Amino acid sequence: MNGQFQIAIHILTLLDQAKGELLSSEYIAGSININPVLVRKEIRNLRNYGLITSKEGKAGGYALGLPAKKILFSDVYKAVEHHPALGQAKNKPNPQCPVGRQINQHLNDLADEVDISIINKLNTITLADFSQKFY
Amino acid sequence: MNGQFQIAIHILTLLDQAKGELLSSEYIAGSININPVLVRKEIRNLRNYGLITSKEGKAGGYALGLPAKKILFSDVYKAVEHHPALGQAKNKPNPQCPVGRQINQHLNDLADEVDISIINKLNTITLADFSQKFY
DNA sequence: TCATCTGTAATTAAAAATGTTACAGTACAA
């Protein structure tokens, strides 16, 4: 996995702490210490899932799309574009070999199962829980 | 994560199916369709954890270090060099920001928790279970 | 109508993963 999940959580935490005041991509990027365009890209994703709202134009910016208590970390995990945690099978094994012929299917099934157990875990954590740690 | 876990599982499955007969890195690489050196590198790892034994010299090769029933996928997961599934916090957030100052600690704690739930899941799967799918 | 934002595409740069080459060392067998 890449750093998108961390960035998403960072953004959401900042927005929760802002208590409805709009934050700009530049401000957010300054806290994470990355490029503002990456913030906007990640927010595009999260907005597609209703987790963030945005306002264009002068004095525009971002706010949470839902109360922090209603935002499950599993929602964030699903929203972020990611590969399964175990990694997608990307080798092209030898189809002449009985193992090679089938293994990608079985590996992907396994990865799916693992992903489900991650989601079950993240179902138990809300943004409010996480954000609360910063007080 | 990278493809090492998949490679490790592929290797172990082949070795189980070989029923003790030694397989060469070239044969294994031919099934996975990767470079034999990568196979040897990954096996070095697995051997350090006792999951594989090797024999040098002519007619050398590799075999399982334990019965397939005794090899848990969680052991493989731990043996493979990997980042936590959620990804390690690698940004360098702004220490002037109350969120930035603490977030890496909290993100890493979260990643650890998730990793534990992955391991719990993988504890329930043995190499024998997986290998059985290929008959 | 200017200033300050978002939205997004296109490009470049940096980092990570994978592949390749090369060769020393080991073991067996003729």
Next chain:
DNA sequence: TTGTACTGTAACATTTTTAATTACAGATGA
């Protein structure tokens, strides 16, 4: 005792992925 077929490992090159940058159109409010 020498050739052959392996492993073990380092060094390097290539490819792929990720992140950063640049650029600019469009929205909004003062």
